[in-house]
Amino acid sequence: MRALVKELFVGRFGDPSGAGIGLTAMDDGAAIPLGNQWLVVTTDSHVVSPLFFPGGDIGRLAISGTVNDLAMMGATEVLGLTFAMVVEEGFPLADLERVRDSIAVACADAEATILTGDTKVMGHGEIDGLVLNTSGVALAQRVVPDSGLRAGDVIILSGTAGDHGLAIMTCRHGIALDGPLESDVAPINGMIRCALDAGGGDVIAMKDPTRGGLASALCEMAEKSGVGILLNGPAVPLTNAVRAASELLGIDPLIAASEGKALIGVRAGAADRVLAAMRKHPLGCGAAIVARCVAERPGRVVLDTGFGRRILTEPEGEPLPRIC
């Protein structure tokens, strides 16, 4: 997908003037210099099947996705959101009300609100139920990109990996597990604010491990920074439910999406300080140092499994359960 966007769009449209961040950077959002501040803008479209899943629904996902993309740029105080929906004719009103209520809760969690919106209806069978788009704007004193890492830097993961992806996949495959397996979908701008306040300029790079999970996010960070990343596999927090589901489906939790987690690259000297601040926040209580940046194999991620080392690659396409 990244390759397709790069080929089709990047370079065809201008970047913001000055030191701004635009499409070329392929970051979580864009940043436009505004006096001594930055106006950060991002947009995100959401399709998910099923629309309602353990731990959340498409509405919570839509708000969290955009708020988190802003936060990953360092913009944690949301000025406002836009909200657009395309609805299939005959979509149950009760479901729409459920989505609306969930959006309201997510907005309250993020201390954000929807300022404007748009609605379209498409014919029965022309669209799969409901598609949402949200955009967001926020101001930031300092923009945090997803690059800029150098050897010696440390990468913190704000909690368990793979919860959203595996919750969705077990749901789709109709597999009932003994333990609770819920999506972690949540706006995490408050927790990111704690990390930024504690780390200041020592917080170098941030990325949320959504599609493609830790593997994709770390590969992107390594590539953009031109640094090697050594991921300490046994240090990655996983719930037992995620472990069980990943074994059952044959899907590596390292490639399964999170929707309420962040990877935060910090200078080594600030790591303990940032980690302690994050752990004080309810959404960062499971934070752990999972990786460090190294000079070897720039642009690549090496996974230490505890038994040996191997290269961790970006998954191609959607992860499919193994059949045998």
Place this chain on the structure above:
Amino acid sequence: MAEKPSPHRTLEFRDPRRGRELGILLNRICTEIGRDPISVMHVCGSHEQAIARFGLRSAFPAVLDVIMGPGCPVCVTDMPEVDEAVALAMSGVRIATYGDMLRIPGTGKSLADARGAGARVEVVYSVAEAVEIARETGEELVFFASGFETTAVATAAALLSSPPSNFFVLSAHKYIPPVMEIVAEMPHTRVEGFLAAGHAAAITGWAVFEPFVARHGIPVVVAGFEPLDILAGLARLLELIRDGRADVVNAYPRCVSREGNRNAQTALWRVFRPIGGNWRGIAHVPNGNLRLRNEFAHFDARRRFKIDSAAAHSGAPPALAARCICGDIMAGIAKPTDCALFGRECVPDKPVGACMVSSEGGCKIWMEYGGRPDLRA
């Protein structure tokens, strides 16, 4: 609320500390053997998956060469077998098969090509799903069946539970023990011991390897699929090599017994009989193919339909295929990285050879884990 995270809980067979201890043991036994290289072979895609996934190759002793043999059932499906399925599909018969079988190349076409040309080919996750489609549609449906004795048992079970009369099986099932003989007898083989697949042995029982060991004087260790299972299995195998003992050892006793699963064996041999046939890239393997017995002839696609495989030959094989070394890779003579096409012209998105098609194939597995499984180099 989500479950409390438990980052330090270590699964019983994934304890890195035990792994390091076994690594030291492997090194010690290799030193005692004193040869370089010491080559052993496993015959299972799941073993290769686990070895690659846990980065075990980077921790093996430098002199230990763990070779992947013909352990991918999809990869060893012979071109004429694919041609039969393609011909049936092109003649309008509805086909159901496992996902990996779709892209495996035949002489001129794959089933995916046939589907692109309008044939009805469906991907199923199990034989039961194929039976269900036959039952629901009432149309003639051929299940193109692949897999070793493990998967063949499922096909046998389906045929023993009165499937509808419009359900047929085109068997490309293979039987592993005979191919080990072929590899052991290859003129340039360096294989000093075999690591046998635990799940297959769970069905056949470990005694199935006794005649092989007696004939060839090569030890066999049955191993499971967790990293500690594999390391412990290798340690046992190396000890047997060191001591010059040709024995069968069961290093997976929590799943495998001497006799195996009698019910599964009964089902397997009631439905199938072993016959000789070609394995792609390897050789003619006596008793290596599983075909339906006469009592099940009414479910046998080869008897129900007149299959004109020549119809599948139209279109020349792609030029790159001539440079593909899948045969050598499956025979354990070459590694994926020895192939000039690997990771360049031949990638999972656009596979040239069978080993890049299947998730059990050595080339696909190596690509999935970065194309370079040994990070010591």
